[in-house]
Amino acid sequence: MFLGALLGALINLNGSGRYIHWGFIQISVANFVVIVLMVVVFVLAILLPFPKRKRGGQ
Amino acid sequence: MSIDTGERSDPPARAESRQWTARMRNAAESAFPPDQLLPDRQPAYMASWIYVFGVLTVVSLAWVIITGCILAIMGPSWWHVSTAGHFVNSLHLWSVEAFFFFMVIHLWGKFFMAAWRGNRRLTWVTGVISFLVSVGAAFTGYLSQQNFDSQWISTQAKDGINATGAGAVWNVLNFGQMLMWHIVLLPIGVVLIAGLHVLMVRRHGIVPPFAVGDKDSASETAPAVAVPAEEPA
Numbered sequence: 001m002f003l004g005a006l007l008g009a010l011i012n013l014n015g016s017g018r019y020i021h022w023g024f025i026q027i028s029v030a031n032f033v034v035i036v037l038m039v040v041v042f043v044l045a046i047l048l049p050f051p052k053r054k055r056g057g058q
Numbered sequence: 059m060s061i062d063t064g065e066r067s068d069p070p071a072r073a074e075s076r077q078w079t080a081r082m083r084n085a086a087e088s089a090f091p092p093d094q095l096l097p098d099r100q101p102a103y104m105a106s107w108i109y110v111f112g113v114l115t116v117v118s119l120a121w122v123i124i125t126g127c128i129l130a131i132m133g134p135s136w137w138h139v140s141t142a143g144h145f146v147n148s149l150h151l152w153s154v155e156a157f158f159f160f161m162v163i164h165l166w167g168k169f170f171m172a173a174w175r176g177n178r179r180l181t182w183v184t185g186v187i188s189f190l191v192s193v194g195a196a197f198t199g200y201l202s203q204q205n206f207d208s209q210w211i212s213t214q215a216k217d218g219i220n221a222t223g224a225g226a227v228w229n230v231l232n233f234g235q236m237l238m239w240h241i242v243l244l245p246i247g248v249v250l251i252a253g254l255h256v257l258m259v260r261r262h263g264i265v266p267p268f269a270v271g272d273k274d275s276a277s278e279t280a281p282a283v284a285v286p287a288e289e290p291a
Contacts (some may be wrong), residue, residue, distance in 0.1 A: 030181050033157065045107035052105065 070279060095260050103267055111164035118160055119252060121153035123207075123245065130241060134204060154196055160187060173265040181258035188251040195248055198240035212236075 018029045075081075128146050129137050137143035165185070174182035200211050212230045219225045229235060 034155075038159060038162055038166075041159075041165055042108075045111070045163065045167070046106055050105045050107055 088125060090257070097260075101264060102267065104264055108167040109264065111160045111167060114160040115157060115164055116252070116256070118153050118157035119248070122150065122157055123249070125150040126241065126245070127154060138204070139244060155197065157192070158196070161192070165189065168265075171265055171267065175265055176262065178258070178262045178265055181255065181262060184251055184255040184258055188248060188255055191244060191247045191251060195244035198236045200246060201233070201236040202240050204233075 020027050020029060021034055125146055129143075129150060132143060132146075137147040168182070168185070197211075197215075201208050201215075215230045216225065219228065219230050228239075
């Protein structure tokens, strides 16, 4: 029981979805969060420096 | 087809052979030399996080295929009831989520690089087709869940599909047909097109950034000066 709760979702997903309404635009909160995460990861991938291998103790 | 006697006194005249097998082999070797097909060095400009999302998409696709095969072997009475079945079913779902997550970021990155430059049009087009076929594979997957969600999605989609005329041969309310498309035809299509996409990348190399080359005539193949593949890939 404890293990199940520990490994379960941080947010209870076992319910009806919530939606954002903005004019004619309607999108679920889950899809909106995923799109925001994709934009954030895209920006970070461009800005963050790529690690370089250290050669011969230099 | 000539008969091979096993004797190797003279090297075979490979380039002069007119057999279709020899012609195909020579064409494959010419288009994909081994060091280009499986390189151990890549251009220095690949040392950026934006270049990792293509391979992350491929890895996610591999997980989708692996978990899908396990689900096919064990069957719905396993993935709907048992704890292990729920776990593999969830792995299948979340690997699809990761697949599209990484593929869209890969798409954004390549779009803003104008990755079709330097005779890489076919690379771009195969990526677009792979994306579209993947959408179909995911859609038929939602229709194959065997729950109220799949019933809702199929009844909502039928009018749109029927409006295109495709409903005459592609009925979203036909569970058996949608399941076969999901587990046979569309996975074959995604894997074949994605494989062709990767081969095109190997053939023409990674597109250089605008600052490195002339944007109107980006080089057709990757530059020779490179860093080890394990560093940026």
